[in-house]
Amino acid sequence: MSGHPEETTVLVVDDEPDVADLYAYRLGDSYDVRVANDGETALDELDESVDVVLLDRRMPGLSGDEVLTTLREANYDCRVIMVTAVDPDVDIVDMAFDDYVCKPVGQEELLAAVEQQLTAKRYSDSVQALFRATSKMGVLRAERSLDDLENTEEYQRLEARIEELRAKNTELLDELDDFEAAFNAIDPTPPDGGQPEEVHL
Numbered sequence: 001m002s003g004h005p006e007e008t009t010v011l012v013v014d015d016e017p018d019v020a021d022l023y024a025y026r027l028g029d030s031y032d033v034r035v036a037n038d039g040e041t042a043l044d045e046l047d048e049s050v051d052v053v054l055l056d057r058r059m060p061g062l063s064g065d066e067v068l069t070t071l072r073e074a075n076y077d078c079r080v081i082m083v084t085a086v087d088p089d090v091d092i093v094d095m096a097f098d099d100y101v102c103k104p105v106g107q108e109e110l111l112a113a114v115e116q117q118l119t120a121k122r123y124s125d126s127v128q129a130l131f132r133a134t135s136k137m138g139v140l141r142a143e144r145s146l147d148d149l150e151n152t153e154e155y156q157r158l159e160a161r162i163e164e165l166r167a168k169n170t171e172l173l174d175e176l177d178d179f180e181a182a183f184n185a186i187d188p189t190p191p192d193g194g195q196p197e198e199v200h201l
Contacts, residue, residue: 007032008030008031008032008051008052008118009031009032009033009034009049009050009051009052010027010031010032010033010034010050010051010052010053010054010114011033011034011035011036011042011045011046011050011052011053011054011078012024012027012033012034012035012036012054013035013036013037013039013042013053013054013055013056013059013064013067014037014054014056014059014083015037015038015056015058015059015060016037016056017037019056019103020035020036020037021035023054023083023105023110026107026110026111027110027111027114030111030114031052031114034050038059038060038061038062039059039061039062039063039064039066039067040061040062042055042062042067043062043067043070043071046071046076046078048076048077050076050078051078051079051118051121052078052079052080052081052114052117052118053071053078053079053080053081054081054083054110054114055067055068055080055081055082055083055084055097056082056083056084057082057084057086058084058085058086064082064084065095068080068082068095068096068097069096072096079098079099079117079118079120079121080096080097080098080099081097081098081099081100081101081113081114081117082095082097082099082100082101083101083103083105083110083113084100084101084102084103085102085103087102087143088100088102088139088140088143089140089143089144090140090144090149090152090154090155091154092136092139092140093136093140093154093155093157093158094154097132098117098120098128098131098132098135099113099116099117099132099135100135100136100139101113102139102143123172124169124172126165126168126169127165127169127172129165130162130165130166130169133158133161133162133165134162136158137158137159137162140155140158
């Protein structure tokens with residue numbers, strides 16, 4: 001059960017009503033859940049009370065990527081988890097989401113992803129930025145070979161960003177063993193069904 005207050009609000013955005021309703025059902029015992037089935041409705045539902053957005057990328061009309069850009073430009077203080085069937089590529093390095101979860105998503109993974117983002121909000125902006133960058137690295141390593149990734153400019157920038165953020169937060173990171181364990185606990189499983197590679201903060 002979540003350790004966060006019941007007034008925590010999650011906005012589920014997916015153009016498949018059955019999928020959106022399933023996520024809402026799975027989260028409903030722990031959070032106040034809103035549902036939107038397109039990007040325009042998602043922006044209408046979005047306000048300062050929303051803590052976490054579960055956002056599908058591929059939607060007709062306003063895409064999830066466009067919704068993400070719009071809400072970041074509007075400076076909404078919410079966590080955004082992309083929950084999508086779109087396989088991640090290095091283009092995600094420059095996207096302003098907090099986590100990326102590939103469908104299909106089980107109940108435990110969904111709840112853990114939301115809880116993890118609520119936990120991340122307790123830390124400084126710099127640590128949150130490190131968490132976002134590390135999450136992207138974990139997602140990409142689960143989907144692409146390291147050799148391929150290291151040959152891309154985007155991944156090289158991501159590695160440099162992580163090292164920069166780790167250097168800024170060395171003392172604090174020494175105290176975050178539990179947070180790192182929580183991150184690795186829901187690190188994406190590789191497509192071959194093997195064990196995910198741990199990515200350290």
